[in-house]
Amino acid sequence: MISFEGYDAVIKKVYQSGNEHVFKFWDDLTIDEKKHLLQELSLINFDEINELYALTKKHIIPMEFEPAPFTRLPQTLEEHKEFEYAKQVGIDTIKKGKVAAFVVAGGQGSRLGFDGPKGIFPIGPVSNKTLFQIHAEKIKAYEKKFGIDIPWCIMTSESNHQATVDYFEKHNFFTLNKDKVFIFKQNMIPSLDEQGKLILETPYSIFRNPDGHGGSLTALYTSGTLNKLLTMGIEVLSYFQVDNPLVRIIDPVFIGFHVTHNAEVSSKALQKAYPEEKIGVFVKFSNGRIGVVEYSDLPQEKQYEKDEQGNLRYGAGSIAIHLFNTHFIEKIAQGNISLPFHVAKKSIPQYTNNGKHTITGYKFEKFVFDALPLTEHNFILETKREEEFAPVKNKSGVDSVDTAQELMIHLYKKWLLQKNIPVPKVVEKIEISPLYAVEPDDLPDSIAIPLQKEVYLA
Ligand code: UTP
Numbered sequence: 001m002i003s004f005e006g007y008d009a010v011i012k013k014v015y016q017s018g019n020e021h022v023f024k025f026w027d028d029l030t031i032d033e034k035k036h037l038l039q040e041l042s043l044i045n046f047d048e049i050n051e052l053y054a055l056t057k058k059h060i061i062p063m064e065f066e067p068a069p070f071t072r073l074p075q076t077l078e079e080h081k082e083f084e085y086a087k088q089v090g091i092d093t094i095k096k097g098k099v100a101a102f103v104v105a106g107g108q109g110s111r112l113g114f115d116g117p118k119g120i121f122p123i124g125p126v127s128n129k130t131l132f133q134i135h136a137e138k139i140k141a142y143e144k145k146f147g148i149d150i151p152w153c154i155m156t157s158e159s160n161h162q163a164t165v166d167y168f169e170k171h172n173f174f175t176l177n178k179d180k181v182f183i184f185k186q187n188m189i190p191s192l193d194e195q196g197k198l199i200l201e202t203p204y205s206i207f208r209n210p211d212g213h214g215g216s217l218t219a220l221y222t223s224g225t226l227n228k229l230l231t232m233g234i235e236v237l238s239y240f241q242v243d244n245p246l247v248r249i250i251d252p253v254f255i256g257f258h259v260t261h262n263a264e265v266s267s268k269a270l271q272k273a274y275p276e277e278k279i280g281v282f283v284k285f286s287n288g289r290i291g292v293v294e295y296s297d298l299p300q301e302k303q304y305e306k307d308e309q310g311n312l313r314y315g316a317g318s319i320a321i322h323l324f325n326t327h328f329i330e331k332i333a334q335g336n337i338s339l340p341f342h343v344a345k346k347s348i349p350q351y352t353n354n355g356k357h358t359i360t361g362y363k364f365e366k367f368v369f370d371a372l373p374l375t376e377h378n379f380i381l382e383t384k385r386e387e388e389f390a391p392v393k394n395k396s397g398v399d400s401v402d403t404a405q406e407l408m409i410h411l412y413k414k415w416l417l418q419k420n421i422p423v424p425k426v427v428e429k430i431e432i433s434p435l436y437a438v439e440p441d442d443l444p445d446s447i448a449i450p451l452q453k454e455v456y457l458a
Contacts, residue, residue, distance in 0.1 A: 002026050007038040017046045018197065025203035033204035040206050044190060044198070052189075052364050053196035056343050062297060068282035068290050070269050070316050070380035071257065089259050090252030094146045098235040101139055101150055101249050102220075102324075104368070105132075105164065105242035106157035106186040106210045111394050112243075112401075117160035119242045120167050123392060125405035126431040126456040131392070132167065134245050134434060136174035141438035142250040143176075150250065151180040151234060153225055157210035161185045184223035186215045189341075191348050193361045200351045207348055213241070213320070214339040214366025221333030229326055237329070239322040239368070245408060246390040247321060248439075255323060257379055264328035264375040267292075269316040270385045275303045279317040280369065282380055290378050292318045292369035294342075316380065318369060319389045332374060339370040386411060405429075412457075415440035416449070426451050433458035 001015055002023050014020060022041065029037065074080045093099060109118040119132035129137075136152075143150050156164045165183055168174075173181050188208040193199050201207035216239075220226040229237070236255055240247040248254075258266040269282055280292040295303075298314060305313040331337075341364040348361040372378060383389075390407035393399040412432045413423050418440050423430060427449060436457045437443045449455055 004034060004038055007042065010038055010042045013046055014041055017049070019046075022198055022200055022206065024200070029204050037204040037206075044206070049190060049192065049198070050196075052341060052343075053192055053362070055341060055364070056192075056196070056362050062293065064286040065283035065291075065293065067314055068284045068316060068380060070282060070382055072382045073384065083253055086256030086260060087253045088256065090254065090256030091146070093236065093255050093259050094142075094150075094250060094252060095148060097148050097233060099150065099250060099255060100153060100229055100232075100234045100237055101135075102153040102155070102216070102237045102239045103135060103242050104155045104213045104216050104239070106155050106160070106215075107213070107242075108157075108159065108210065109243075112392065113395060117156065117164045117167070117242075118392070119154075119164060121243075121392065121401075123245050123401065123404060123408075124431055124456075125409050125429050126454045127433065127458070129433075131242055131245055132164075133171070133174060135240075135242070135247075135249065136176055137434040138249050138438055140174065140176060141434045141442075145438070145442075146250075149177050149180050151182065151229065151232060152176065153220065153229070153237070154181065154183045155186050155216050155219055156183060157186050158188055158208075159210075182223075182225045182228065184219060184225050186219040187211045187222075189364050191346075191361050191363045193348075193350070193359060199348055199359070199361060201349065202351050207350070209363045209365070212342070212365025213368045214370055216368055217324075217329050217339070217371060218333055220329055226326065226329055226333065230330065234326055237324040237326055239320075239324055241320045241391075243392040244319070244321075244388075244390060245392070245404060246388050246411060248388055254381055257381055258323045258325075261377060261379040263323070263377050263379040264325045265372055266323040266379040266381065267369070267372070268319055268321040268383045268388065269380050270319055270383055270389060272312055272315045272317045273385070275312060277317065279319065281314040282316045282318060283314070285373065287373075289373035290375070290380070291373040292367075294367075316382070319383075319391075320368070321383075321388065322368065324371075328371075328375065332371065337374060339366040339368075341366055386414070415443060416447075419443050419445065421447050421449065423449055424451050426453060427455050428453045430455045431457070 074083045105119045114121050120130045122128040123131050139150050189211045190208050199207040278295045280294045283293050302314050307313045344363045346363050347358045349356045350359045390404040391399045392404045412430050416423050
């Protein structure tokens with residue numbers, strides 16, 4: 001057994017757990033590298049590792065479920081009135097300074113294969129503005145509209161934290177009040193090989209992955225951000241993903257319904273485009289709780305099941321837009337109610353005698369929608385896909401940069417059409433800066449769109 005002053009207990013645990021292979025390169029390490037490795041190992045909870053590995057062997061039988069009820073887009077006069085009322089409540093809540101924005105941006109963006117935080121990926125079809133800049137400008141626009149500062153929480157992870165902070169500093173936080181932009185890191189969790197052992201990423205570090213977007217609730221609490229929000233009187237946190245440039249970050253109608261339903265968590269749903277679409281669906285479990293079942297866990301017969309009208313019975317898809325009550329997050333985090341880990345078999349780089357090799361191993365992640373079954377009160381609102389959902393997941397094909405940009409252009413044209421502002425045929429690409437209009441009502445009554453292939457309204 002190796003030894004190192006001050007770390008004997010850690011070393012013992014490593015050997016006891018059968019992970020002594022992590023000391024394979026020990027004799028070649030410098031003192032600092034040895035310390036680094038031991039420091040990382042001291043943060044690992046070996047009991048948790050065993051539990052995680054046990055998950056890979058477990059066949060989890062999901063609880064019985066039926067489709068979850070949701071509030072559909074308004075069709076009747078009565079429903080229109082309800083939406084109008086919710087909007088007023090929402091505006092009131094926002095103006096009282098009770099709402100903050102929260103983007104999760106800790107993911108590794110492996111499918112996009114972009115070098116750097118996904119938030120600094122240029123997505124504006126004409127402006128080339130990054131995802132972060134578009135989100136920042138939307139928040140700026142809402143601040144102007146509602147006459148109040150809107151705090152913004154940004155969750156990063158170890159590998160992209162510094163680059164994210166540097167980016168915001170370089171751009172002067174896009175003129176937002178930097179004291180109200182909270183950038184904090186999520187937790188990391190070791191990945192395991194197929195035998196349940198730790199994986200060396202370098203001769204002196206362990207391969208770990210961010211603990212999933214579900215880690216955000218704990219990270220808000222442990223980073224001290226939640227406490228700051230509570231001190232500021234924030235009651236509602238508007239949660240979204242960094243890779244959706246169409247997200248309506250501050251939506252008065254949604255917020256209003258959340259408040260009137262006294263919901264701990266609210267969610268937006270849209271109709272699945274086709275049965276195999278890779279999004280989770282909202283369900284009601286047999287214990288009466290609401291939740292989301294991942295597309296991969298939805299039994300095939302349920303995937304294709306239709307209702308009396310011929311629509312998909314499990315058609316209410318989750319697009320990862322939620323509102324969280326800050327006191328609910330506090331209750332969950334303080335009460336140590338941990339969201340469950342999910343297992344994914346993935347390629348992982350492992351350091352060996354011959355350098356780095358890719359092996360198949362297990363990554364463990366928490367999903368934020370697992371908070372839903374923990375709620376007493378929740379609310380699901382239907383929304384229109386083309387108005388709120390343009391995920392940037394892949395380099396090309398489905399849910400890619402191209403599809404997201406097309407959806408952005410399509411939406412901006414729709415806004416102009418709604419205002420009876422004709423878009424000349426010659427215009428191939430049009431983009432509207434959030435600072436010009438964050439929703440169609442902000443557009444002026446008449447604009448002369450220039451006769452150009454690419455137009456940016458700013
Ligand atoms: P995805 O599950 O699409 O993952 O994340 P990803 O990292 O962006 O991309 P792939 O799967 O590696 O290609 C959805 C959202 O959740 C955030 C992401 O940053 C994105 O906004 N996320 C994901 C986190 O913040 N932390 C995580 O650990 C995982």
